[in-house]
Amino acid sequence: MGVRIAGKTVGVVFLVVAAAAMLLPFFWMVVSSLKHNNDVFTIPVQWLPDPVVWHNYVEIWQRSDMTTWLRNTLLLAVVVTVLQVFTGSFAAYGFARMRFPGRDVLFLAYIGTMAVPWQSYMIPQFVLMSKIHLNDTLWAIVALQAFGAFGVFLMKQYFESVPESLNEAARIDGLSEYGIWRRIMMPLSVPAIASLTLLTFVNTWNDYLGPLIYLRSAQNWTIQLGLKTFISQYDAEYALIMTGSVLSVLPIAVIFMLGQRYFVEGIASTGVKG
Structure with a gap:
């Protein structure tokens, strides 16, 4: 009994230390957003701002087009997430x-595309978007990310955990395959949908390289592209960059806290069949 308690204690301590190590960069980011620019990289590290510069959160709205950046980022994240969940x-x-x-060969071939690095087909995609005149529009990002092999894999694993007898009973009652998908499979797959929604939303929200390649006009920039405006040729306003980073992380943190129960359940259930 004593060995078991000691083992659990060590495990808890390890998890606490690991969690603290993972949260430390976020804590430093928040603290840095409340400092003067010259105090961000002081040695030794100043873990508590003195004085607290709340004006950074006012200044970033005054000196940048933060509203446009957040609107574009939110629009892309929502539209891409909805399309990926649907498709x-x-x-x-x-x-x-x-x-x-x-069917099985096609599924394996489709899932196999996840192993192909994006850099290998990045140029052909750019040429395609140019030919159909979608470059420098938000629709380029939407068109490229509306379909995802990971989403198909995640949802297929969860669908296979739903008893086949439900589908057979629905067919006997005259329900079409579209009706079964909409009225039976989707309502029963809320955890998997929540997992896919969260993962897709976070990935699209944090995407930097895609918008950097396709979005050249300032009015189309996302928040990741907009924050680079605080980096000049000879200097970088790190305090404002950290302030913008905090603002960009807040929506993700709120969404994760609201959906973490479904997220954990969905990830845990996608490998269960029967």
């Missing part, structure tokens, strides 16, 4: 419940 769940239902020749 991913729709394709996953076909792979999980429909029977057709070459």
Whole structure:
């Protein structure tokens, strides 16, 4: 009994230390957002700001187009997330419940695209977007990220955990495959949908390279592109960069806190079948 308690204690201490180590950069970011620019990289590190510069949160709105950046970022994140949930769940239902020749091979080939680095087909995508005149528009990002192999994989794994008998009973009652997907599979897959929603939203919100390549006009910038305006040729206003970073992290933190129960349940359930 004593060995078991000691083991649990060591485990808890390890988890607390690991959590503190992961949260330390975020704490430093918040603290730095409340400092003068010259105090951000002082040695030794000043963990508590003195004085507290609350004016940074006013100045960043005065000196930048933060409203436009946040609006563009939110628009992209919401639209891409909705499309990925829709297309991913729709394709996953076909792979999980429909029977057709070459289904398994097609699914493996589709999932295999996750192993291909984006850099290898980045230039062909850019040429394609140029030919259809979507460059320098938010629609370029939407078109490229509306479909995702990971979403199909995640939803398929969860759909396969739903008893097949529910589908068979629905077919006997005259429900079409579209109706089964909409009225049975989707309501039963809330944890998986929440997991896919959170992962896609965070990935789109934090994306920097995609907007950097396709969005050249200032009115189309996301917050990740906008923050680089505080970096000049000879100097960088790190305090304002940290302030903007805090503002960009807040929506993600709120969404995760609201959906973490479904997120954990969805991730834990996607590998369960039967």
